[in-house]
Amino acid sequence: MxxxxxxxxxxxxxxxxxxxxxxxxxxxxxxxxxxxxxxxxxxxxxxxxxxxxxxxxMTVKPDWGITSVVTKDGRERLVEVEKLVERPFGDLIKFNAVGRAPRERRILLVAPMSGHYATLLRSTVNSLLPDADVYITDWHNARDIPVSEGKFDIEDYTLYLVDFMRHLGPDINVVAVCQPAPLTLAATAYLAELDPEAQPQTLTLIGGPIDPDAAATDVTDFGRRVTMGQLEETAIQRVGFKYDGAGRMVYPGLLQLAxxxxxxxxxxxxxxxxxxxxxxxxxxxxxxxxxxxxxxxxxxxDMTAEFYLSTVERLFKDSEVARNEFVVDGHKIDLGAVTDVAVKTVEGAKDDITAPGQCIAALDLLTGLSDDKKASHVEPGAGHYGIFAGKSWRNNIRPMVLEFIDQNTGRHAEQAEKKKAQKTKAKPLTKPAKNKKREPMKEPSLPTRIPV
Known part of the structure; x- marks a missing residue:
């Protein structure tokens, strides 16, 4: 195929x-x-x-459709979508409530790259906007990305998250939904080891397959049953001539939808x-x-072939994150290095995609984190969708996540102020030309660079 x-x-x-x-x-x-x-x-x-x-x-990216938000003072404010970081395979965007002062709560939603656009979390964003400044990872359709931009696998996905967290600063509160949970956990550990002043304040993992073997589902059974050769032959195709990504190997969205x-x-x-x-x-x-x-x-x-195949092989078959053996750019990540990030897991009792037990496994892997910085919750009667966008999210989980963030607010305030001061100091006095090409984000001096 x-x-x-x-x-x-x-x-x-x-x-x-x-x-x-x-x-x-x-x-x-x-x-x-x-x-x-x-x-x-x-x-x-x-x-x-x-x-x-x-x-x-099937070929149209849905609009966010978030035009306004009612703030606590009862005023309705327009919402603008701003791109903070633009990258070939995904952007970091912010939902700006025009005229509203910056909120103390700052939340980064890590959206799944599992066949649907980040707009799948539209209702999640809407529910958080009145009480927080909200940012989200907006992943691009692989069929629209030229082959010249290179590959994008789970290691690249993890490094994108590292860059986004660095950009937002250490007072950011990260919420990873479903598929990206293990990679977000790995990105946090990467920062904890190599750039500790950039690690987030809190990390909430919602319905993510940290350890797929902890509780079997149809998804994990499929991952075990099929061989990588079979998967590559039956699921991977080259983008056709109609799109900018012509020739790129992908797992097509239409095939996923079928x-x-x-x-x-x-x-x-x-x-x-x-x-x-x-x-x-x-x-x-x-x-x-x-x-x-x-x-x-x-x-x-469409997902890039390398992202889809590496997700199945390394996260589901080999359980690299669950075994604390995940490697990014030649660097073996140690989850035990996370010592200063409050972590909470959320699961749905009736989740048939990421069954209860798979996500909470993250807390056992965080051997360097004290128990007072760990929390977990299993929502009774909730399925996979309900724990981040349904009634269970609105009535129970959302207030719980906000309370968890508030309990840990200020943990990284000193690092955040220091980073803001550095940004202000480094800001050029003159505005760059409008037509100047935006340079990619640069990492600090770390080990040489050799996300369902």
Whole structure:
């Protein structure tokens, strides 16, 4: 399957179905059809409308849709999305509440790179914005990244996180959701060893596979059952000629989506059939429950082949983080080096993707961290999605995470002030030219450089 023709065939099928949907919607909506006393044309238009929107969603990155936030003083403030650090495979962005003074709580959300865009955490960002300055990792679709930009595997992902944490300073509170939890833990340990004044204030790991063997799920069983050769042959393709990343080896978003849908085919089939009926009766809307869910669920992105394969091999098969054997750029990370970062784990009792036990394993690996800096929570009745975006998150987990952050606020205040002073001192007196290319972030003098 590792051919451009295969990738282009999938895109052709998607494009054809989108065109068929648009054509059916146009034909069914033709004014003269209103004279026919038969619901056929209404059903045809409804089917076309739902089909066209469904296949169009698969290639469009959803908008954040966060335009304003109501602050504690009752004022509604506009929200702007600002890119703080721009890199080929992902950016560090901030949600600016215009005119609001900086908040004492500063939170970095580490979004998963597991097939969906960072906008999957839209509701998580929305819930935190009134009480904190919120930053997030915004990963890019691999199909849009030219081959000339090089590779991107879990070591590169970890180093991106290291750079982002350095940029934000030691008073940042990091919240890693799902897949990036083990790599975020590794990035924190990397800083603890090599640049301790840049390590974050707190680290919250939500539903992450720190030790996949701690509790078996269908995901871990698949990782054990399939060989790397089989995975490379069946899951990896080259980006077709339509995109900037032509020729790059990827795990395609469309292939991932096919797997997602097949796991609950009957449920998805019923959801689309019901939506067609609602559209035909005029009961649907652009922002109804169905569209709000599937606008996000169907928007998938390609992952670089090396990131996907190294995740399966090194995190699930070899359990490098769980065995404290993870190596980044030739440097073996020691999780026991973390001694000054408060760490909390959050799990869902009914999580069938990252089962309870997989995430809390992080606390046992942090041998250098005192017990008073460790915390854990298992949310009763919560599934995987609920622990970071659902009712359980809003009512129980979010307040708990904020309280955990408040309990540890000020731990790294001295280092943060020192870093701010250094930045101010190093700031140039004249503004750089607007068309000047932004230089990549530079690391301090560390060992020579030889993220589901």
């Amino acid at each position: 590792r051919y451009m023709a295969t990738y282009d065939l999938m895109e052709t099928l998607r494009n054809t179905n989108q065109w068929l949907g648009a054509t059916a919607a146009a034909m069914g909506s033709y004014p003269a059809t209103a004279l026919v006393p038969n619901p056929f044309f209404q059903m045809l238009a409804a089917w076309g409308d739902v089909t066209e929107r469904t296949f169009h969603r 797997g997602f849908m097949s796991m609950n085919a009957e449920m998805h089939s019923k959801a689309f059939t019901d939506q067609i009926m609602r559209v035909s009766k005029g009961e649907a809307s652009d922002h109804d429950k169905h569209n709000k869910f599937y606008d996000e669920y169907l928007a998938v992105m």
